[in-house]
Amino acid sequence: MAARIEGYAFIGDLHTAALVSRDGSIDWLCWPRFDSDSCFAALLGTPEHGRWRIAPKDKGAKLSRKYRDSTLVLETKIETKDGEALVIEFMPPHEDASHLVRLIKGVRGRVAMRSELVLRFGYGAIVPWVTRRSELTLRAIAGPEKVVLRTRVRMRGEDMKTVGDFEVAEGDTAYFVLSYGASHLPDPHPIDPEAALEDTTTYWREWASQCHEAGDWSQPVRRSLITLKALIYEPTGGIVAAPTTSLPEQLGGMRNWDYRFCWLRDATLTLLAFMNAGYYDEAKAWRDWLLRAVAGAPDQAQIMYGIAGERRLTEYPLDWLPGYENSKPVRIGNGAHGQLQIDVYGEVIDALYQALKGGLPENKQSWAVQCKLLEHLAEIWHEPDRGIWESRGEPRHYVYSKVMAWVAFDRAIKCIEEFDYDGPVDDWRALCKRIHADVCDKGFDRELNSFVQSYGSKWLDASLLLIPSTGFLPVDDARVRGTIEAVEKRLMQDGFIMRHDPGEIETGLTHGEGAFLACSFWLADCYVMLGRKDEARKLFHRLLAIRNDLGLLAEEYDVGKKRQVGNFPQAFSHIALVTTAHNLSSPDKPAEQRGDGREGSAGQRS
Numbered sequence: 001m002a003a004r005i006e007g008y009a010f011i012g013d014l015h016t017a018a019l020v021s022r023d024g025s026i027d028w029l030c031w032p033r034f035d036s037d038s039c040f041a042a043l044l045g046t047p048e049h050g051r052w053r054i055a056p057k058d059k060g061a062k063l064s065r066k067y068r069d070s071t072l073v074l075e076t077k078i079e080t081k082d083g084e085a086l087v088i089e090f091m092p093p094h095e096d097a098s099h100l101v102r103l104i105k106g107v108r109g110r111v112a113m114r115s116e117l118v119l120r121f122g123y124g125a126i127v128p129w130v131t132r133r134s135e136l137t138l139r140a141i142a143g144p145e146k147v148v149l150r151t152r153v154r155m156r157g158e159d160m161k162t163v164g165d166f167e168v169a170e171g172d173t174a175y176f177v178l179s180y181g182a183s184h185l186p187d188p189h190p191i192d193p194e195a196a197l198e199d200t201t202t203y204w205r206e207w208a209s210q211c212h213e214a215g216d217w218s219q220p221v222r223r224s225l226i227t228l229k230a231l232i233y234e235p236t237g238g239i240v241a242a243p244t245t246s247l248p249e250q251l252g253g254m255r256n257w258d259y260r261f262c263w264l265r266d267a268t269l270t271l272l273a274f275m276n277a278g279y280y281d282e283a284k285a286w287r288d289w290l291l292r293a294v295a296g297a298p299d300q301a302q303i304m305y306g307i308a309g310e311r312r313l314t315e316y317p318l319d320w321l322p323g324y325e326n327s328k329p330v331r332i333g334n335g336a337h338g339q340l341q342i343d344v345y346g347e348v349i350d351a352l353y354q355a356l357k358g359g360l361p362e363n364k365q366s367w368a369v370q371c372k373l374l375e376h377l378a379e380i381w382h383e384p385d386r387g388i389w390e391s392r393g394e395p396r397h398y399v400y401s402k403v404m405a406w407v408a409f410d411r412a413i414k415c416i417e418e419f420d421y422d423g424p425v426d427d428w429r430a431l432c433k434r435i436h437a438d439v440c441d442k443g444f445d446r447e448l449n450s451f452v453q454s455y456g457s458k459w460l461d462a463s464l465l466l467i468p469s470t471g472f473l474p475v476d477d478a479r480v481r482g483t484i485e486a487v488e489k490r491l492m493q494d495g496f497i498m499r500h501d502p503g504e505i506e507t508g509l510t511h512g513e514g515a516f517l518a519c520s521f522w523l524a525d526c527y528v529m530l531g532r533k534d535e536a537r538k539l540f541h542r543l544l545a546i547r548n549d550l551g552l553l554a555e556e557y558d559v560g561k562k563r564q565v566g567n568f569p570q571a572f573s574h575i576a577l578v579t580t581a582h583n584l585s586s587p588d589k590p591a592e593q594r595g596d597g598r599e600g601s602a603g604q605r606s
Contacts, residue, residue, distance in 0.1 A: 001046075001325070002021070002027055002042060002043045002044070002324055002325070003021040003022060003023070003025075003027070004563060004564075005247055005324075005554050005563065005564045005565060005566075005568050006548040006552070006554065006563065006564040006568075007021055007022050007548070008020060008021055008027070008028075008043075008548075008552075008568065009021075009022075009065065009067075009074045009089075009550055009552075010072075010227065010230065010243070010550075010552060010568075010569050011072055011073075011074055011089055011090055011091050011100075011230075012072065012091055012230040012231075012243070013091035013092060013093045013095070013098055013099070014093045014094075014229075014230065014232055014233070014234035015032060015033060015034070015098055015233060015234065015235070016029065016030055016031055016032060016033055016034050016036070016091075016098060016243070017029075017034065017091075017230060017231070017243040018040070018091065018100060019043060019243075019244070019568070020074060020089060022063060022065065022076075023053070023055055023063065024053050024054045024055040024063075024076065024087060025042065025047075025051050025052070025053035025055070026040055026051060026052045026053070026100070027040055027041075027042040027043040027051050028040055028041065028042070028043040028044075028243075028244060029100070030243075030260070031098060031145075031147070031180040032098050032180050033233065033307065034231075034233060034240045034243050034260045034307060035240075035260040035261065035306060035307060037121060037122050037123055037145075038050065038123050038124070039119055039120065039121050039145070039147060039180075040052060040118075040119075040120070041120060041123050041124035041321060042118075042124075043244070043247075043324060044123075044124075044245075044246055044318075044321045044322075044323055044324050044330050045124050045320075045321045045322055045323075046322075047118055048118065048120070048124070049120055049123075049124030049321060050118050050119060050120030050121075050124050051116075051118050052115075052116070052117045052118070052119075052178070053114075053115070053116045054087060054102055054104065054113060054114070054115045054116075054176070055113065055114060056078050056080055056085070056111055056112065056113055056114075057112040057113065057114055057165075058080040058081065058082070058111075058112065060080070060081070061078050061079060061080045061111075062078075062079040062080075063076060063077070063078055063079075064076070064077045065077070065549070065550070066549075066550070067223075067550055067551075068201060068204075069205075070204060070205045070208035070209070070222060070226070071090075071200070071201050071204035071205055071208070071226070072090065072091075072200075072204050072226055072230055073088060073089075073090040073197070073200055073201055073204065074088070074089045074090065074550075075087070075088050076089075077107075078111060080109075080111055080112075082109050082110050082111060082112070083106065083107070083108050083109020083110045083111045083169070083170070084106075084107040084108045084109065084111065085104055085105060085106055085107055085111040085113070085168050086104070086105045086107055087102065087103070087104050087105075088101075088102070088103040088104075088105065088197060089101065089102050089103075090196075090197065090200050091200075092191070092196040092199060092200045092203075093200065093203055093234070094203070095191060095196075096188070096189060097179050097180060097181055097188035097189070098179070098180045099177055099178065099179045099180075099188070099191055099196070100177070100178040100179075101175070101176070101177050101178075101191075101193050101196055101197065102175070102176045102177075102178075103173055103174070103175050103176075103193055103194075103197065104166075104168050104173065104174045104175075105168065105172070105173050106168035106169045106170045106171055106172040106173070107170060108170050109169070109170065110167050110168070110169045110170075111167065111168055112165070112166075112167050113165070113166055113167065113168065113174070114163065114164070114165050114166075115151075115153060115155070115163065115164045115165075115166070115176065116161055116162075116163050117149065117155075117161065117162040117163070117178075118160075118161050118162075119140045119147055119162075121142045121143070121145045122142075123318050123320075123321060123330075123332070124318075124320065124321055125318075125320055126142045126143070126145075127142070127160060128140035128141055128142035128145070128147070129141050129142065130157065130162060133148070133187070136150055136151065136152060137149070137150050137187075138155060138162060139187065141183045142183075143183065144182060144183050144184070145180075145182075145183060146180070146181045146182060146183040146185075146187070147178060147179065147180055147181075148178070148179045148181065148187050148188055149162070149176065149177070149178050149179075150176075150177045150179070150190055151164070151174070151175060151176045151177070152174065152175065153166045153174055153176070154166075173194075175193040175194075177190070177191060177193055179191075204226065207226075207229065208222055208225070208226055210278050210279065211225055211277050211278060211279075212276065212277050212278040213585075214277075214578075214581045214582055214585045215581075215584070215585030216584075216585065217540075217581035217584065217585055220544055220547070220551060220577060220581065221277065221577070221578050221581045221582075223550075223551035223552075224551070224574035224575075224577045224578050225273070225274075225277055225279070225574075225578060227551075227552060227569050227571075227574050228270075228273065228274075228571055228574055228575065228578075229279075229282065231243065231569075231571050232282065232285070232286075233307040233308070235308070236285075236289050236292075236307060236308045236309065237282075237284075237285025237286050237288055237289040238262040238286075238289045238293075238305070238306075238307040238308065238309070239262055239266070239270060239286060239289075239571055240259065240260050240261060240262060240307060240571065241259040241260075241261065241262070241263055241266065241567065241570065241571050241572065242259035242260070242555070242567035242568060242569065242570050242571060243260060243567075243569075244259060244260070244567045244568055245257070245258035245259060245260060245330070245331060245332060245567070246258065246323060246324065246327070246329075246330040246331050246567075247324050247327075247554070247555075247565070247566055247567045247568055248323070248324055248325070248327035248565060248566070249513035249514060249555065249556055249565055249566045250327075250512040250513045250514070250558075250565065251324075251325050251327060251558065251561070251563070251565060252325060252326055252327055253327055253512060253513070254327070254328065254329070255513060256323065256324075256327050256328070256329065256330065256331055257331060257334055257336075257567070258313075258315070258331050258332055258333055258334045259334075259555075259567040259570070260307075261304045261305065261306055261307070261313060261334060261337070262289070262293070262304060262305050262306070262307060263303065263304045264290065264293070264294070264302075264303055264304065264305075264344040264347055264348055265303065265341070265343065265344055265347050265388065266347075266571060266572055266575065267286070267290055267347045267348060267350075267351035268347050268350045268351040268354055269572075269575045269576070269579055270286055270351075270571070270575055271283050271286060271287060271351050271354055271355060271358070272354055272358075272579065273575045273578040273579060274286070275354075275358040275360075276578070276579075276582050277578065277582075280358075280359075280360065283355065283358070283360060284355075284360050284361065287351065287352065287355045287360060287363065288363065289309070290348065290351060290352075291352075291363055291365060291366055291369060292309050293305040293309040294348060294369060294373065295365070295369060298372045298373045298375065298376035298377075299376055301344070301345075301348075301373065301376075302337050302338070303336065303337065303339060303341045303344045303390075304334065304336070304337050305337075311337070313333045313334050313337040314333045314335075315331055315332070315333035315334055315335035316331070316332055316333055317329035317330060317331055317332075318330040318331075318332060335392075336386070336390040336392075339385070339386040339390060340380075340383070340385045340386060340395070341385050341386050341387065341388065341390065341401065342377070342380065342381060342383070342385045342398075342401040342402070342404065342405050343385075343387075343388055343398075343400055343401045343403075343404035343405075344404075345373055345374075345376075345377045345404065345405065345408045346403075346404030346405060346406070346407035346408040346411075346470075347404065347407075348370075348373060348408075349370055349373065349374065349407070349408040349409075349411045349412055350407050350408070350411050350470075352366050352370060352411075353411040353412075353414055353415055356415065356418075356419055357418070367415070367421055367423075370412060370415075371412075371423060373408075374408060374409065374412055374423075374428070377405060377408055377409075378427075378431060381402070381405040381431075381435060382438075383395075384396050384397050384398075385398060385401050386398075387400065387401055387453075387454070387463075388400050388401070388461075388463045389461075389463075389499060389500070396453075396454040396455070396457075397442070397443075397454050397455035397456075398453065398454045398461075398463075399439060399443035399451050399452060399453060399454060399455070399461070399463075399464065400461065400463035400464065400466065402435060402438065402439045402443065403439060403466075403467060403470055403472045404470070405435055406432055406435040406436055406439070406470075406472055407470050407471070407472070409428045409429075409431050409432045409435070410432055410471065412428055413425055413428050413429060413432065436472070439451075439472070440479070442455040442456070443455055444479055445458065448460075448482075448486055449479075449482035449485075449486065450464070450479075450482050450483040450485075450486035450487075451464045451467065451479065451483045452464075453501065459500075459501040460483075460486055460487055460490050460491055460501045461499065461500065461501065462487060462491055462497050462498065462499040462500075462516065462519035462522065462523075463499070463519075464483050464487060465483075465484065465487060465497075465519065465522040465523055465525075465526055466522060467480055467483065468480050468526065468529055469522070469525060469526075469529075475526065475529040475530055476530075481530075484523075484526050484530070487523065488523070490502075491519075493515060493559050494515075494559040495539070495542055495559075496515035496517075496520050496542075496557060496559055497515060497516070497519040497520045497522070497523050498513075498515050498516065498519070499515075499516040499519050500513075513556060513565070513566075514555075514556030514557045514558040514559065514563075514564075514565040514566065515556055515557045515558075515559055516555065516556050517543065517546075517553055517554075517555065517556060517557055517570070517573040517576065518572050518573055518575075518576040520539060520542075520543055521540075521543060521573075521576035521577060521579065521580045522576065523539060524536045524539045524540050524543070524580045524583075524584075525579065525580055525583055527539065528580075528583045528584060533584065536580075536583075536584060537584060540580055540581070540584060543577070543580075544577075546564065548564070552568065552569040553568075553569060553570060553573040553574060553577070554566045554567065554568040554569065554570050554573065555567050555568070555570040555572070555573060
């Protein structure tokens with residue numbers, strides 16, 4: 001059985017990523033891209049679906065692990081009765097091919113080890129043909145896929161696996177380098193594993209050294225930013241929501257989605273997280289990816305795209321995989337890509353405005369694209385949609401969607417006012433006023449003294465916590481205060497915020513999922529804006545405490561089982577962590593919006 005979700009480490013090379021369990025098993029790796037078929041899929045099945053375990057033979061060995069400081073290089077210390085060894089695992093960026101490197105160094109005495117490699121292409125379905133190319137080289141091929149293993153450890157075939165037994169003594173190093181290539185091309189060139197280790201360590205430390213300090217929270221912020229950097233598909237600048245698919249939001253449940261794509265909804269906060277930390281190259285690459293992705297007919301804009309901007313993300317199940325802890329189905333692709341979610345228009349326009357405000361070089365096509373999107377939004381903002389949580393039930397008039405439609409026109413007005421752009425500003429001001437009045441009239445329930453999930457409903461939704469951070473209304477507005485109080489009362493569970501009202505049954509959303517971690521960070525941001533910094537710090541500490549031993553967060557947290565759930569590691573959780581840390585560490589309360597939040601104002605995320 002796969003490890004607990006929080007039991008995994010994460011390594012990557014800016015093209016793809018691998019998950020490594022505490023006991024030395026790589027249970028998930030898609031090659032050569034995040035969204036490619038996997039060659040290790042034990043995470044969603046059994047060892048027979050593919051894994052690579054390097055572990056001590058002594059079952060009583062003591063294991064401890066950490067990342068090398070400010071890197072994505074994983075080190076696992078092994079202590080046995082006979083000695084001590086160090087396993088070092090990483091994926092070097094910027095090589096001609098993608099490589100997975102595992103070094104086992106003897107520290108003292110002697111440690112007996114075993115490597116068991118189970119390659120299964122096609123998400124665990126296809127057994128490759130393995131041949132020995134030389135004394136040091138094995139090659140596995142199936143269809144278009146090829147993997148080459150180079151090692152001085154003598155490997156042998158055994159029950160459709162490739163295994164090897166070896167010992168490391170003090171001062172010795174055993175190495176394994178697994179490299180991916182297309183089967184019709186020559187084998188990937190060999191690399192020097194020790195030189196690759198030095199280069200990879202240097203790369204990550206130099207990158208991390210550019211990070212702006214965040215006061216008491218500098219260390220968790222740096223780790224989260226390294227995680228976000230490793231979720232970037234560097235050739236395009238696209239950022240995957242997570243490197244995994246179908247890790248369940250409810251253990252044993254059906255809410256299992258493929259997150260190896262790029263969501264427009266993450267655009268603004270991703271951009272601000274990088275810019276606030278000083279990473280303008282990454283912010284610019286993300287902004288440019290965003291513009292390429294949405295280019296085209298505005299009525300064909302999607303809520304998510306592939307990492308190179310692909311639009312067709314057809315969803316289908318993998319029936320041969322039993323799923324993580326029997327959570328079925330295992331899904332590839334994501335059917336939500338075809339949904340109408342009006343809030344993403346606001347995210348796109350807001351992100352492009354923030355890019356200008358943050359000083360990113362102007363992109364000449366940006367304003368023309370925005371004007372076309374706004375023209376289309378003016379025609380559809382009043383329609384029902386599927387909302388921020390991508391309901392697969394009937395469309396509704398979600399309050400957050402309408403708020404973000406207001407944000408889209410509000411930021412366009414700011415572009416004209418602050419950057420001398422041309423546009424129908426009077427029409428946009430009128431639309432801002434109309435949308436604002438519509439939301440306040442139909443989206444606020446006076447009996448509950450709170451905004452609600454959708455027009456006419458009595459249910460709450462954690463996305464309502466974002467109303468003040470968008471500038472739609474100031475945080476000291478009585479309606480906003482009432483909403484925050486209602487969310488605390490009805491959506492809080494053991495100190496964490498659930499994204500859905502527990503009584504809500506009408507939108508096709510099932511319940512039993514964990515607390516959506518970003519929502520709890522949003523509440524902390526509200527506390528900062530309200531001047532309740534002690535409560536914000538307390539909540540932030542609670543959220544930091546549920547990170548795994550390496551500082552990683554999944555999408556959700558099961559408060560009953562005290563386990564992380566959902567895809568892992570989750571970009572949105574780490575983006576929210578970085579945002580809240582900067583809010584807490586800034587004397588200027590950056591979460592608070594300037595502007596009065598009235599119909600035509602232009603608040604901003606800052």
